[in-house]
Amino acid sequence: MKLTFKIWRQESTAVHGRFESYDLEGAGAEFTLLEALDKLNDQLVSTGKEPVAFDSDCREGICGSCGVTVDGQPHGPVANTPSCRQHLRSFPDGSTVVLEPFRSGAFPVVKDLAVDRSGLDRIIEGGGYVSLAAGTAADADAHPVSHDTAEAALDFAACIGCGACVAACPNGSANLFTGAKLMHLSLLPTTAVERGSRADGMVEAMDEEFGPCSVFGECVQVCPAGIPLTAIAGLNKEKLRAVLRGRGK
Amino acid sequence: MSTKTTEIRPGGRSTSARRHPLLSTFWCKIVMAVTGLIFSAFVLVHMFGNLKVYQGAEHFNAYAAWLRAAFEPVLPHEGLLWVLRLVLLASLTGHVVCAAILWRRARLARGPFRRRHLPLRSFTARTMPVTGLVLLFFVVFHVLDLTTGTSPAASDSFAAATTDSSHAYENLIASFQRPEVGVFYALAMIVLALHVAHGIWTAAHDLGATGRRLRATLVAASGVIALVILIGNISIPILVLLGVLQ
Numbered sequence: 337m338k339l340t341f342k343i344w345r346q347e348s349t350a351v352h353g354r355f356e357s358y359d360l361e362g363a364g365a366e367f368t369l370l371e372a373l374d375k376l377n378d379q380l381v382s383t384g385k386e387p388v389a390f391d392s393d394c395r396e397g398i399c400g401s402c403g404v405t406v407d408g409q410p411h412g413p414v415a416n417t418p419s420c421r422q423h424l425r426s427f428p429d430g431s432t433v434v435l436e437p438f439r440s441g442a443f444p445v446v447k448d449l450a451v452d453r454s455g456l457d458r459i460i461e462g463g464g465y466v467s468l469a470a471g472t473a474a475d476a477d478a479h480p481v482s483h484d485t486a487e488a489a490l491d492f493a494a495c496i497g498c499g500a501c502v503a504a505c506p507n508g509s510a511n512l513f514t515g516a517k518l519m520h521l522s523l524l525p526t527t528a529v530e531r532g533s534r535a536d537g538m539v540e541a542m543d544e545e546f547g548p549c550s551v552f553g554e555c556v557q558v559c560p561a562g563i564p565l566t567a568i569a570g571l572n573k574e575k576l577r578a579v580l581r582g583r584g585k
Numbered sequence: 586m587s588t589k590t591t592e593i594r595p596g597g598r599s600t601s602a603r604r605h606p607l608l609s610t611f612w613c614k615i616v617m618a619v620t621g622l623i624f625s626a627f628v629l630v631h632m633f634g635n636l637k638v639y640q641g642a643e644h645f646n647a648y649a650a651w652l653r654a655a656f657e658p659v660l661p662h663e664g665l666l667w668v669l670r671l672v673l674l675a676s677l678t679g680h681v682v683c684a685a686i687l688w689r690r691a692r693l694a695r696g697p698f699r700r701r702h703l704p705l706r707s708f709t710a711r712t713m714p715v716t717g718l719v720l721l722f723f724v725v726f727h728v729l730d731l732t733t734g735t736s737p738a739a740s741d742s743f744a745a746a747t748t749d750s751s752h753a754y755e756n757l758i759a760s761f762q763r764p765e766v767g768v769f770y771a772l773a774m775i776v777l778a779l780h781v782a783h784g785i786w787t788a789a790h791d792l793g794a795t796g797r798r799l800r801a802t803l804v805a806a807s808g809v810i811a812l813v814i815l816i817g818n819i820s821i822p823i824l825v826l827l828g829v830l831q
């Protein structure tokens with residue numbers, strides 16, 4: 337099939353970017369979006385041009401490295417699917433596909449389609465970890481956790497940190513990302529010990545760089561891990577709990 | 586392979602622009618949620634009061650007079666009204682100030698590249714600032730029209746309440762019989778329903794409603810409350826304009 341890619345080219349964070357158009361022929365409908373970019377880059381390199389920079393790693397939707405905006409939609413046209421699992425069969429033959437980096441004030445463009453998502457790391461540094469020494473693996477029944485609770489914690493732990501929720505949000509909010517981590521760690525007995533200080537630290541770090549949530553619900557449409565909107569209520573529940581019980585509880 | 590260059594657009598914001606505001610985003614959202622729920626409860630009760638218009642002028646005016654005399658002698662004359670007015674005015678100030686702060690922070694956080702062509706599912710969320718401004722204008726007009734009787738908002742025949750009598754029914758009918766005013770009231774109620782529907786659902790998130798059944802209840806309640814307020818209120822200007830209520 338034949339596609340025209342209109343791709344955002346930007347040499348570095350400091351300079352302005354622009355769109356450039358490239359025609360790609362000979363790509364199959366079974367190609368993933370990133371494979372199409374690989375093929376395009378082969379053509380660019382063979383003609384002595386600079387290849388298009390983009391992030392990717394596992395290419396099976398579990399690492400959270402990839403992420404481009406396709407026709408204004410973070411990750412691409414298929415909902416809840418990362419860029420690496422989007423296929424060219426979504427686009428009619430001969431169509432024009434606009435590729436941009438993830439757009440958010442907190443995600444400065446590093447180069448072309450690659451953005452700096454370290455703002456999400458700074459939220460995790462605010463408290464999205466376990467600082468107590470858990471020792472060796474405990475006996476299976478030492479910490480009673482119901483099946484439903486364990487499943488719920490795992491569902492929220494599924495976040496791969498790709499940042500699509502931020503890019504999808506008209507407010508540039510990271511509530512879904514932060515809420516998923518807070519919910520995940522608050523549901524299990526050992527990690528719940530630091531609930532209060534974690535909520536305070538993560539919400540403070542989040543408010544420094546990201547926007548407020550207005551419950552547009554755009555984040556849950558793009559999230560490759562299927563994190564539900566409940567995570568946003570969970571974030572506020574954890575923060576309110578920390579306020580009502582006092583810091584560090 | 587062809588290469589074409591299109592227009593230059595500004596780059597993204599740098600990460601150095603970190604914020605430590607006096608009033609955090611979390612607290613702004615809590616203020617908006619609590620004051621918004623106060624407004625929602627108020628407009629629901631207000632709507633039930635409005636329905637007394639269907640019992641006729643005598644009942645409606647008696648209700649208006651009772652509102653002024655309620656809880657006497659524990660409260661002074663018009664005591665309940667003034668308590669409500671002060672609570673609502675404080676809520677309105679908090680709601681509007683926090684909305685302005687959050688709107689600005691949202692635009693800064695998103696950066697220069699806005700999301701565009703969003704589907705209809707987020708229509709109420711996207712229009713919250715617009716519906717909010719329309720409602721702000723409506724509230725001012727409504728108070729000038731039917732509370733203070735200030736022209737040109739009020740009808741020419743507006744009669745103020747005295748200590749023991751009220752002309753609320755006659756004022757209401759005279760106001761709504763002006764076609765442009767009646768239509769404006771009806772449209773404002775549609776805007777109110779859109780704002781309340783998304784507002785209650787957002788407040789549920791701001792106040793931490795995580796339970797599965799609770800969330801199912803709240804999403805239904807936000808729609809039902811908005812719809813009840815809409816139908817109860819909008820029926821009055823429509824029936825006045827149709828000449829049923831006179």
